[in-house]
Amino acid sequence: MSNLEQLKSAFGSKFNTSQYQFAHAFGDDSIVIPKEDVIPVFTFLKNGDHFDFLMDVCGVDYPGRAKRFDVVYHLFHSKNGNRLRIKVPLAEGEYVDSLVGIWKGADWFEREAYDMFGIVFRGHPNLRRILTHHQFVGHPLRKDYEADRQQHCTSSLPVHFDNVNGEDGSLLNDNFVPINIGPSHPAMHGTLRVMAEMDGETIVRAGCEIGYLHRCFEKMAETHPYNQVIPYTDRLNYCSAPMNNVGYCKAVEKILGVEIPPKAQAMRVILCELSRVIDHIVAVGTGGVDLGALTAFFHLFTYREKVYHLFEKLCGARLTVSLTRVGGMAQDAPEGWYDDVLAFCKEMRQEVDEISKLLLDNKIFIKRTQGVCPVKAADAIAWGYTGPLLRASGVGLDLRKIKPYYGYDALDFDVPVGTNGDIYDRYLVRIEEMRQSIRIIEQVCKNIPGGDYTIRDRSIVLPEKKDVYGNIEGLMNHFMLVIKGLRPPVGDVYDATEAANGELGFYLVSDGSANPYRLKVRPPCFAIYQSFPSVVKGAMLADAIATVASMNVIAGELDR
Amino acid sequence: MTPQNLEDQTMDDFSKQIAFTTRLDDLVAWGRKNALWPLPYGTACCGIELMSVMGPKYDLARFGAEVVRFSPRQADLLLVAGTITEKMAPVLVRIYRQMLEPKYVLSMGACASSGGFYRAYHVLQGIDSVIPVDVFVPGCPPTPEAVLDGIMLLQKMIAEHHPRPWKQNWKAPDYV
Numbered sequence: 001m002s003n004l005e006q007l008k009s010a011f012g013s014k015f016n017t018s019q020y021q022f023a024h025a026f027g028d029d030s031i032v033i034p035k036e037d038v039i040p041v042f043t044f045l046k047n048g049d050h051f052d053f054l055m056d057v058c059g060v061d062y063p064g065r066a067k068r069f070d071v072v073y074h075l076f077h078s079k080n081g082n083r084l085r086i087k088v089p090l091a092e093g094e095y096v097d098s099l100v101g102i103w104k105g106a107d108w109f110e111r112e113a114y115d116m117f118g119i120v121f122r123g124h125p126n127l128r129r130i131l132t133h134h135q136f137v138g139h140p141l142r143k144d145y146e147a148d149r150q151q152h153c154t155s156s157l158p159v160h161f162d163n164v165n166g167e168d169g170s171l172l173n174d175n176f177v178p179i180n181i182g183p184s185h186p187a188m189h190g191t192l193r194v195m196a197e198m199d200g201e202t203i204v205r206a207g208c209e210i211g212y213l214h215r216c217f218e219k220m221a222e223t224h225p226y227n228q229v230i231p232y233t234d235r236l237n238y239c240s241a242p243m244n245n246v247g248y249c250k251a252v253e254k255i256l257g258v259e260i261p262p263k264a265q266a267m268r269v270i271l272c273e274l275s276r277v278i279d280h281i282v283a284v285g286t287g288g289v290d291l292g293a294l295t296a297f298f299h300l301f302t303y304r305e306k307v308y309h310l311f312e313k314l315c316g317a318r319l320t321v322s323l324t325r326v327g328g329m330a331q332d333a334p335e336g337w338y339d340d341v342l343a344f345c346k347e348m349r350q351e352v353d354e355i356s357k358l359l360l361d362n363k364i365f366i367k368r369t370q371g372v373c374p375v376k377a378a379d380a381i382a383w384g385y386t387g388p389l390l391r392a393s394g395v396g397l398d399l400r401k402i403k404p405y406y407g408y409d410a411l412d413f414d415v416p417v418g419t420n421g422d423i424y425d426r427y428l429v430r431i432e433e434m435r436q437s438i439r440i441i442e443q444v445c446k447n448i449p450g451g452d453y454t455i456r457d458r459s460i461v462l463p464e465k466k467d468v469y470g471n472i473e474g475l476m477n478h479f480m481l482v483i484k485g486l487r488p489p490v491g492d493v494y495d496a497t498e499a500a501n502g503e504l505g506f507y508l509v510s511d512g513s514a515n516p517y518r519l520k521v522r523p524p525c526f527a528i529y530q531s532f533p534s535v536v537k538g539a540m541l542a543d544a545i546a547t548v549a550s551m552n553v554i555a556g557e558l559d560r
Numbered sequence: 561m562t563p564q565n566l567e568d569q570t571m572d573d574f575s576k577q578i579a580f581t582t583r584l585d586d587l588v589a590w591g592r593k594n595a596l597w598p599l600p601y602g603t604a605c606c607g608i609e610l611m612s613v614m615g616p617k618y619d620l621a622r623f624g625a626e627v628v629r630f631s632p633r634q635a636d637l638l639l640v641a642g643t644i645t646e647k648m649a650p651v652l653v654r655i656y657r658q659m660l661e662p663k664y665v666l667s668m669g670a671c672a673s674s675g676g677f678y679r680a681y682h683v684l685q686g687i688d689s690v691i692p693v694d695v696f697v698p699g700c701p702p703t704p705e706a707v708l709d710g711i712m713l714l715q716k717m718i719a720e721h722h723p724r725p726w727k728q729n730w731k732a733p734d735y736v
């Protein structure tokens with residue numbers, strides 16, 4: 001019996017399922033439920049151990065429908081990798097009950113859906129804008145909001161906090177000192193803003209304001225054809241750009257129902273693992289800088305340059321590579337590239353050992369990080385932590401193991417886990433992951449499959465330039481595909497990959513046209529960073545700085 | 561030997577050995593251009609590439625811009641690297657106004673210069689609509705070489721006392 005059928009029979013005895021719609025399409029299970037049943041259904045799914053993660057909450061706008069919005073929830077189970085999508089149709093002016101009481105990780109996701117669509121979540125304690133500025137009027141992801149209608153912002157909000165237990169968070173307590181850090185502050189990585197109320201050196205209350213880099217990725221995706229969205233994905237997590245390319249293309253390929261050739265898979269794996277290494281380089285290097293350890297930064301960045309050099313050899317760009325295409329890769333690797341990669345792996349191995357000595361064995365580093373702001377496994381799951389931070393808390397979840405893609409199941413690598421979930425463990429896990437990534441790259445590079453680097457479906461992939469300029473079929477094909485665009489079937493899919501920071505998910509809705517109808521990104525650090533105010537409560541200010549650094553919040557994917 | 565003891569002629573010869581003449585302006589400009597203290601306002605992907613500019617291989621320190629300052633009071637070059645959103649604009653203006661004269665602005669990348677490929681509802685379409693910009697460096701992101709080139713261009717402007725009408729005529733937006 002499939003998962004969906006099991007759920008259906010389990011539901012049958014508990015709920016009045018006459019209005020429910022169960023569907024299985026493109027490999028995804030989904031259920032449409034009425035808004036009244038939201039709380040009982042989610043409580044049942046969580047308490048019955050059907051699902052332990054609420055991965056994502058988002059809205060979709062269908063202005064033509066009587067019930068204009070869909071609130072879409074994505075659930076995941078970390079034991080078996082099962083996923084479920086639940087949709088709740090909602091008319092303008094109607095509300096749905098907030099899930100923050102069941103999964104605290106719903107907090108920011110619901111605020112975002114409110115900001116973008118104006119969907120009201122009843123019972124949410126802080127239902128205010130999160131990404132757009134406070135003077136913004138309207139809800140930009142509604143279909144009737146034009147993509148380029150800017151609204152100027154002329155002021156910044158003063159220090160404020162979340163409402164807790166009905167207390168107004170904008171009221172400050174005179175007994176404490178309010179402080180504001182960022183968004184322009186060296187420890188805030190350019191765009192984060194942290195506010196705190198201090199009793200001496202101790203944080204009584206903390207809050208964060210995000211959205212300083214909200215550059216409308218999702219709206220841009222709706223106004224561009226599928227392949228033109230790829231460069232935008234580079235700029236989500238720009239520390240490991242190729243991983244976003246891969247994640248997005250994988251989702252589009254899923255709805256198209258195509259499988260990419262083995263060579264393209266191998267190239268994507270190499271790119272992803274190289275990206276994981278450089279992402280961890282940035283996380284560890286700048287994390288060290290935030291604690292005052294400058295040496296590791298300069299050490300590590302020498303090696304990041306080497307990876308950029310490899311990317312440059314492959315495609316000409318360093319940072320924003322846009323290397324994948326729907327259906328495979330943009331081009332083949334130049335001769336000798338894999339040998340260069342192998343040579344790099346050899347150097348990097350030594351470097352990782354050195355960095356591990358330099359940081360992890362360093363007395364000051366240990367004192368600043370060990371036992372600082374730990375997060376327990378249960379909390380991490382409730383917040384929606386994934387990736388190195390979840391593993392640091394002792395949960396060995398890795399999508400490459402539990403739902404292997406691109407041949408990860410045939411590769412030999414380990415998933416490092418921590419024990420305490422403190423800052424030290426996070427760096428421990430990241431540094432070990434660099435070693436494992438190198439292992440993976442070496443295995444793949446030594447066994448590059450032959451064959452093509454992309455599929456050759458004429459309705460998906462552009463012909464090669466020699467055909468475009470060489471024969472009439474090629475020219476026609478090119479012309480048709482550019483004019484008409486690549487058009488997936490009507491429907492929706494969710495697909496996720498294990499990115500450097502955790503689960504990077506793409507929820508794609510297609511209406512059969514050449515542009516995505518809706519593309520929602522599930523950025524890993526968004527779920528993680530929302531826990532910041534609770535994690536640093538009661539800690540020292542300096543520990544808060546160390547915590548932000550260890551969370552590796554990348555504004556590009558946080559704010560999109 | 562003190563100058564009083566010397567004949568005028570000898571004094572002249574002597575000074576030629578130990579001194580040179582210049583205009584005071586030029587001397588100051590020379591000092592300024594070789595000791596720019598940048599404030600890296602890195603908000604996005606360009607900020608990541610700016611790290612490479614500062615990092616071991618490209619090493620901006622070779623151009624005298626060694627001392628990176630995160631306090632606007634101590635910096636004279638605002639390096640805006642990355643997308644500036646509508647929400648960020650008031651912050652950027654405030655930082656700029658807090659910098660002391662003489663001050664310069666370099667806009668790195670397509671986003672900072674024009675909004676880049678974000679023709680979008682929450683992105684400022686070029687920082688020159690709120691602060692005066694001296695050098696625009698194109699690219700998405702610009703290569704580190706391009707940024708170094710932009711810095712050298714700025715140094716040239718400083719050395720040559722290039723007129724800066726965009727700065728003279730700038731009126732601060734009436735932000736709170």
Ligand code: SF4
Nearest residue numbers: 605669670671700701
């Ligand atoms: S110009 Fe390009 S690389 Fe630079 S911030 Fe904008 S999108 Fe990122």
